[in-house]
Amino acid sequence: MGKRVLFFILTNILVMTTIIIVWSLITTYFDIGAIETGGQIDFVALGLFSLVVGFTGSFISLAMSRFIAKKMMNVKVLDPNGRLTAQERAVVEKVHRLSRAAGLMHMPEVGIYQSPEVNAFATGPSKKRSLVAVSSGLLNVMDDDAVEGVIAHEVAHVANGDMVTMTLLQGVVNTFVVFFSRLAAILVSRLVRSEMQGVVRFAAIIIFQILFSILGSIVVMAFSRYREFHADRGGADLAGRDKMAHALRSLKAHINRANVGGHNDDSAIQTMKISGKGGVAKLFSSHPDLDERIKRLEQR
Template sequence: MGKRILLFLLTNILVMTTIVIAWTLITTFTDINPSYLTGGSGLGIDYGTLMIFSILIGFAGAFISLAISRWMAKMMMKVKVIDPNNFKNAHEQFVYEKVERFSRTAGLMHTPQVGIYQSPEVNAFATGPTKKRSLVAVSSGLLQGMDDDAIEGVIAHEVAHVANGDMVTMTLLQGIVNTFVVFFSRIAAVIVSRFVRSEIQWIVQFAAIIVFQILFSILGSLVVSAYSRHREYHADRGGADLAGADKMAHALRSLKAYVDRAKVNDRTDDSAIQTMKISNGKGGLVSLFSSHPPLDDRIAKLEQR
């Protein structure tokens, strides 16, 4: 269920890169100069001004990413939104009615948009800029591969993410991460540009900013992923409150059984299975980028209740 974070991080990197390119073009071909650069060569740095600049750009990028998160998710995942007045099949009716019931139980004033996307992976996600403008989507593979109780547990978990406001808190954290990404990427770019001829310094600095910003954004995702793993336990507890602890635990065990079957089949080229392996939090450096804790840990914590 790492789609929510993966889509948000990818959107954030795309938005931040777009802002950088637009700002660089504006400052290059107009009389506007980036005020944090000082000195005759333009290669000195006013660190206080740069920090203010970084805060503005960093939080702007995070909130733009949040604002378009639902639209981006529907476009990238080809989510078909369910019309509650015209169900096409039993799956649509089942998923929508569960989201509606859990949303009401969770105290949400509005039912999120509900959708299904065609994919063999067993997955689901929730996203959106506000509780009112949220989206809960499940894969066709989840509907075909899990029983009703497990599906209920997964849906309850995603509704809990919406009720907990996890996307907004994630955005605030991403804004802080973006601030440091912008700050240090520009310092690094200025340092690199000092080693080339003056006539190509602006080109080198422009390219270096993009490269360093993407690199530092990837490193910054370690912080966002760590916070996401922490919030997953809360969503599990919320899902247990909405659907029942037995159904939530059953959903997690069903996910684990799917992962175990994937390992046996060793279909390493299947992106859906790779997603589930990451969600399972198996060791090494990969686990640091995982948006979800190991399923065994999640099951154990839920059973401790």
């Protein structure tokens, strides 16, 4: 999933924050949807509100994923029936062949984006509306077997329904984020004068929601790292273990090219992140270390 995971999380935070701001303004103006009456918090109302907002934000982020990925990375979508170069035709054929082997009924969109980074990603709201894209850098420096291994990994993400599964997990995380951010904001607002409580509560909701969302991303990233191992196994089933292992070793060989080309702001969309981080940063890494991925694949 890689950088696409981070992008999904950031999009989710923005969507959630927008929903909360709009809802807070509406409820304040029309005096509806109160979750606190007479100084008592209605935990049932707060829980239901958190559940609805949490999953709404998550599914909106999912629905936007393919469109935003194409725009942010300037992906050229390849028409299988159009005029393609030999290299483009080879990519389309690999994606379609591996997708059929994975049992997909609808072929993913296939794209190439211009970047010297050695990377690829898969995204989309469903198996029926998915996208697999590779960088020009990957095609230019990797041999045919390594490219097939990378594409097999991305197709495995689509076949496994990882984006939908992540959306459900993100919805659960969002629910807790909304619940505890509003609860904390209510408690903080009670520490100031009554005439300031509304402003303080509104600001506290936004601050706590962003803070708790960042903490909640630790759970999502841990899930992402687990799914990477699963996608490696799926890629090995589709392309062969030797090609999958060769792809991972090739990625490791080009690790220094992973984040070049001015795409740091677009880092959320990459699926085959070159290598995970160590230490505390590992908690916020969407991918495990490449050496660990290779080791597990070979031990399988």
